[in-house]
Amino acid sequence: MTQKSKLILPGMTRRQVVKAGLAATAVAAAPGYMRTAGAATPIKIGIPTVITGGYAVLGSHVMRTAKLVKKMKDASGGVLGRPVEFLFKDTQGKPADCVRKCQELVERDDCRIFTGVVVSSEARAIMPKLDEWNSFFISHGNGDGRLTAELLVPNFFRANTSAPMGARTLALFLKNAEQNDFYAIGSDYAWGHSSVGAFETQIQNVGKNFAGKVFAPVGNKDYSTYITKIMQSGAQGCYVALQGDEGRAFYSQAQQYGLASRVTMVTEIVAQANIRALGKDSVGLTGSSRYPFTYETPENAAFVKRFTEEYPGELPDWSDGEMMQALDILFAAMEKADSTDAKKIVAAMEDLEVTSVKGATLMRKCDHQGENQGFVVRVSESSDYSEPIPQILNIYKREDVTPTCNSTEYAN
Numbered sequence: 001m002t003q004k005s006k007l008i009l010p011g012m013t014r015r016q017v018v019k020a021g022l023a024a025t026a027v028a029a030a031p032g033y034m035r036t037a038g039a040a041t042p043i044k045i046g047i048p049t050v051i052t053g054g055y056a057v058l059g060s061h062v063m064r065t066a067k068l069v070k071k072m073k074d075a076s077g078g079v080l081g082r083p084v085e086f087l088f089k090d091t092q093g094k095p096a097d098c099v100r101k102c103q104e105l106v107e108r109d110d111c112r113i114f115t116g117v118v119v120s121s122e123a124r125a126i127m128p129k130l131d132e133w134n135s136f137f138i139s140h141g142n143g144d145g146r147l148t149a150e151l152l153v154p155n156f157f158r159a160n161t162s163a164p165m166g167a168r169t170l171a172l173f174l175k176n177a178e179q180n181d182f183y184a185i186g187s188d189y190a191w192g193h194s195s196v197g198a199f200e201t202q203i204q205n206v207g208k209n210f211a212g213k214v215f216a217p218v219g220n221k222d223y224s225t226y227i228t229k230i231m232q233s234g235a236q237g238c239y240v241a242l243q244g245d246e247g248r249a250f251y252s253q254a255q256q257y258g259l260a261s262r263v264t265m266v267t268e269i270v271a272q273a274n275i276r277a278l279g280k281d282s283v284g285l286t287g288s289s290r291y292p293f294t295y296e297t298p299e300n301a302a303f304v305k306r307f308t309e310e311y312p313g314e315l316p317d318w319s320d321g322e323m324m325q326a327l328d329i330l331f332a333a334m335e336k337a338d339s340t341d342a343k344k345i346v347a348a349m350e351d352l353e354v355t356s357v358k359g360a361t362l363m364r365k366c367d368h369q370g371e372n373q374g375f376v377v378r379v380s381e382s383s384d385y386s387e388p389i390p391q392i393l394n395i396y397k398r399e400d401v402t403p404t405c406n407s408t409e410y411a412n
Helices: 003-007 014-029 032-039 056-075 095-109 120-133 163-174 190-205 224-232 244-256 272-282 298-310 318-337 342-349
Strands: 043-049 084-090 136-139 156-158 181-187 209-216 237-241 264-267 286-289 352-356 359-363 374-380 389-396
Touching: 043 056, 043 095, 056 084, 056 244, 056 298, 056 318, 084 095, 095 120, 120 136, 120 156, 120 190, 136 318, 136 342, 163 190, 163 237, 163 286, 163 374, 163 389, 181 190, 181 224, 190 209, 190 237, 209 224, 224 244, 237 244, 244 272, 272 389, 286 389, 298 318, 318 342, 318 352, 318 359
Parallel strands: 043 084, 136 156, 181 209, 181 237, 237 264, 264 286
Antiparallel strands: 286 374, 352 359, 374 389
């Protein structure tokens, strides 16, 4: 059959035939990436995240950044000349549900790339299944240090700052602080224990005294008894490893009970969501930051501008920045591998260095941990914003805050 006979259908006028021929010519003449992105099968990326439950605010940040990235990629020709499609699933923060939702993504949607998992125990649950699923998982925010140590599997990478890295950064900053005795409170699950355990070790390494620790159940809402324990400890500082609804409830009750006036509170993650909830009461809170949107680099300035245009009245939180960085690294590995196959992405990502919103991050081969700079911030009021913001106090080299390979420990 000739090209002309393919275009002519019964009932078509001469003008319709000419138009059809021009349309076919235009498609053939279009740039290659436009033809491919428009017709190619989308690259499916599974986002098994917390949509409902106590950590839903973190899941909402994951989703809004993923949606923004999709718009940005669609406008620039996609990845490998293909559009990106994010598939969102609600895990409610439950490991068993996370495994089940990932299994569905693999079997029903042929989706074999995952990110956006919020809770470390969920990450731990799906990691042993990755090889069976021929799937790849890049963490944007899972803090449990063991994920890149004794629990590591080949098809897993962590782009984000881990709990030991956050604790290490803060301990280095507190080395010269006037406070000598520190107490700690954390959420009673993998990230909370990893964070508090790392802080206990690191704060003692810089010559301070660790006075004690306590863990609150996941989803806890009443922190009065924990606040009393902190006050009775006699500690001058309190390290806080709580996020989501738990973090906001603790900080709010700490203000009500006057804890902040008696004890200097520091935290592993300064979150904009907590700052917004507390308002002026958050001013002075100091801690490490996995991503401060106030970091001044061209890459981050471009992201913040695009983000605030897309979401008026919102500021990117730590999880937005970490999600953006994880996707930048994932896409760079895909382009380098010229593939979406899990094993090829692994090979391409090992020792890959990518500059994103947090600066240059090295995805080291030895344990698949991303080497990130360490940020210490203090919440301050600003005439440029309607709410307090994280002011960067110090930035530590990535070599100084990333643990030794396959470990949660440091050489010195």
